[in-house]
Amino acid sequence: MTRPLWVVLPAAGRGTRFGAPLPKQYLQVGGKRLIEHTLDALMAHPRIAGVMVAISQGDADWPGWTTHAGKPVLTCIGGATRADSVRAGLAALDAVTGEQDMVLVHDAARPNIAPQDLDALLAQQSHAVGGILAAPVRDTLKRAADDGAIEATEPRARLWRALTPQMFRRRPLLEALDAASAAGVEVTDDAMAMERLGLRPLLVEGREDNFKVTTPADLERFAFVLACKRGVSGEG
Template identity: 45%
Template sequence: MAVWAFVPAAGSGVRMGVMTPKQYLMLHNRPLLWWTLDRLSCQPEVTGVMVGISADDSHWSDLKWHSGKMIGTVNGGDDRARTVLNGVEKLLEVGESEDWVLVHDAVRPCVTNNDISRLIAEVVASECRGGLLGAPIADTIKQVSKHRVRTTVDRSQLWRALTPQLFPLGLLHQALSNAIKEGVAITDEASAVERVGFPPLMVEGRSDNIKITHLGDLQLAEVILASQESVDRSEEDR
């Protein structure tokens, strides 16, 4: 069974309040998306990488990212679910229903290859039909209404969902198609798969696998990438 990677990168960046889509903002002199694709293409388990981009994307051709694992792009949809579904359908043309697909946020450039390898290994070895990286909630969580605290939520079983998220192509196609048909808004692939009766495996990942949501996150990502590169160099020198 092959492992494919799909990156939904059709967002406009409206929520960040910038003209340039956030996946193309610069990080260490390269676009965010370049770093994300570089991590995935360097993953030894990954057979090929596909990217979902907006039909009117004017930045992709300037990305200057090249890899023998790049198998093409697909037009994005009206939302994440439709973009990922378009990608899954395209991957099913080159892969098999039981092949795995890693879906990874375009704006999570700090994911490590070790985390991706552990996710793949633990999910494949488990009885689950998929899984995702996550991190336990460390902060105290409050339920709030109209800026008033109503209660403190027990965080002992709460995790932050990260990406990549790993599922069989056929199952993810079924889950996303079902959610879209029923008009259910989903924010990640795991929630779609949960709806069709397959609880995913949660694999603990590094907390520095951050999602770039605000401009200030870029500075933090620069520090994280520099730290990771320093550790990699130290290990190579041993």
């Protein structure tokens, strides 16, 4: 049986690309904040022990939760980048997890994670390096020239889109993120930091609808998904 895991949830971003007055993780959809839907999905899984949320200094929008679904919600102060917030969250977990325990890192604005995907990822807890949820690239890929015209069609075989959660041992991931920071490399996900050290995380196929809310259209999409789920379950 796999061990329970803690989740690091980087939520210190201000969501400037979204263009809303609030950080996107606090926007309301279906009567709840977006981050609350994310917590609902994570905390419902029996293997999740708790969540460490990395928030910004002086975050006036954080609701102050200390538990969710009967499980602990801890907070720490995040950083200027996602990687900085993940590093802060990993360090703050020192009191509740071992250095070689697996941890999950998940986007606060990725609320539509399916329990089956968590099952699939957590089934790989014994992997030497860790793994990530990902989806094979199915669209045709075009490379653009400087003038905006198509320069080439790129082969999509063996290409995957990285999703979250991503699962790694706490101390090795922290060291990988520290090394990237020291080298001045801005990693765009946690797996990239591990790859820089010559490690090969496992790709675990996940659902295509595990999307991140980045634009207003994404928020509308999640509102539609939520309405469909509630319609099926008969909720009012």
